Amino acid sequence: MAINRNIFIYAPDIHEGDAVGNHCLGLAQVCSRLDYNVYIYAQRYSTQMQAVSILNASELVTSISSDDILFVSYSIYDSLLDELLLLPCNKVCYYHDVTPYELLEAYEPVTAELCKKSLQQLPLLGKFNRLVATSHFSANRLSEFVRDHNFDIVPPVFEDFGLLKYDSKPNPITNSKYFDLLYVGRIVPHKKIEDLISCFSLLPAKDDIQYRLFIVGSMPNYEYNKMLFNYARQLGVSAKVTFTGTLSEADLLYRFQSSDAYLTMSLHEGFCIPVLEAMHFGIPAIIRCGTAADDLPSDTTLIVDSVDEAAAIIPTLREKTPSGTAYTQRAEQILAQTRDEIWGAIFSDL
CATH class of the missing domain: 3.40.50.2000 (Glycogen Phosphorylase B;)
Structure with missing residues (x-):
């Protein structure tokens, strides 16, 4: 010690x-x-x-x-x-x-x-x-x-900190009328929030399902925010795209547990904690390739090159929802790399 x-x-x-x-x-x-x-x-x-x-x-x-x-x-x-x-x-x-x-x-x-x-x-x-x-x-x-x-x-997370400390079982409350997509993170340019909106606009309209997109996070850049709001209106999807701002931990937990899929089109990530959080709750995460988030999921079929490819995958998730067990197990493997003894070994060598 x-x-x-x-x-x-x-x-x-x-x-x-x-x-x-x-x-x-x-x-x-x-x-x-x-x-x-x-x-x-x-x-x-x-x-x-x-x-x-x-x-x-x-x-x-x-x-x-x-x-x-x-x-x-x-x-x-x-x-x-x-x-x-x-x-x-x-x-x-x-x-x-x-x-x-x-x-x-x-x-x-x-x-x-x-x-x-x-x-x-x-x-x-x-x-x-x-x-x-x-x-x-x-x-x-x-x-x-x-x-x-x-x-x-060593991943920048801890199993007893933030949302990862909660039970990984999904929220039992579901509404089959909606298919909810989630993004969590700062609303800043390199996260390419406009590509999330573009992807969402390409989803097919069906009578038996309504797609919704929830974008959660701080919005520090007024000009970028204004562009995003106008872009959603231009594409005719503003009524189904919700910018929540920052949420309390309880509200963010509910948003993860009640979502059907996680979506990120970010052009840069050093890790991407929200993808790991989605996996922890058994939620499939669709990821744009070329960032550190590529290393997180075990299912590489959800790593995409383009907005069009992401939009094509989302309806298939509704038709055949993947088992959340594989995502949860992969999240557990990543969290095991952050145990106290890992850090203890690093510091004890100094």
């Missing part, structure tokens, strides 16, 4: 509900169970979790000693990275992957510039004692900048 050894968990931004923030908060719980003394630092932060204290990152460099472990979560340009690398302690970098800046330039130029600047920082990650990536996809992308370095692969 690691009694009286300190772990300092740091990310530029730690916000509950965000993938990076949730991972930092979940890892803090793991480290506490492993008997480490845990301290969380960020430049910008927010959480409603009781008994969780996040400290200002400006205090980090004066608080850490050579016997401690520094855990740095990296997903975008970090103005403190050079300073952190000078600290005398052992260091672990957890790499979420950086969104290609080209996907953001049209609607989010500031974030695009930060992603572009991060490309200059990525070689510096080779100075960490240990590199851990969210997925093989993320590790392969980082290996283009950091050579001759071994990577651990």
Whole structure:
């Protein structure tokens, strides 16, 4: 056990509900169970979790000693990275992957510039004692900048955190009149929400079934949101497409449990937690190929190249609903890769 050894968990931004923030908060719980003394630092932060204290990152460099472990979560340009690398302690970098800046330039130029600047920082990650990536996809992308370095692969989830802590059995309440499609995540350009709407518009109209699309997540970009609303109206599907905004955990749980299929047309994912959550609840997930989400399902027939291909698959799911057992079992296999002892082994080697 690691009694009286300190772990300092740091990310530029730690916000509950965000993938990076949730991972930092979940890892803090793991480290506490492993008997480490845990301290969380960020430049910008927010959480409603009781008994969780996040400290200002400006205090980090004066608080850490050579016997401690520094855990740095990296997903975008970090103005403190050079300073952190000078600290005398052992260091672990957890790499979420950086969104290609080209996907953001049209609607989010500031974030695009930060992603572009991060490309200059990525070689510096080779100075960490240990590199851990969210997925093989993320590790392969980082290996283009950091050579001759071994990577651990540990998914950014925990079985006792978020929706994955709930029973995987589907909600018994069903309504055969509707076939509900679900997307969960930030409503931002590289997620290609417009392709979800295009796909939905191609679904056949039938008297015995009504397709509905629920798009769940924060909507931070006004211009992009406006484009999406207008696009849904132009395609004549706005009445059947619901933008819910962010939901409480209870409402999000219900939305997963009552959905018939999950759909994502995202152009970049470092992992894609909602796909894993859908699998956990036995829901088939249709995924656009070319991201880290490709590695999640065991059923590759639902990995598609195009909007048209996704639209062709959805009606077949209604006609012959796949067994949810295979999805749930695959989710359990992935969660097994995130057990406390996995992290314990990584930290104990430092």
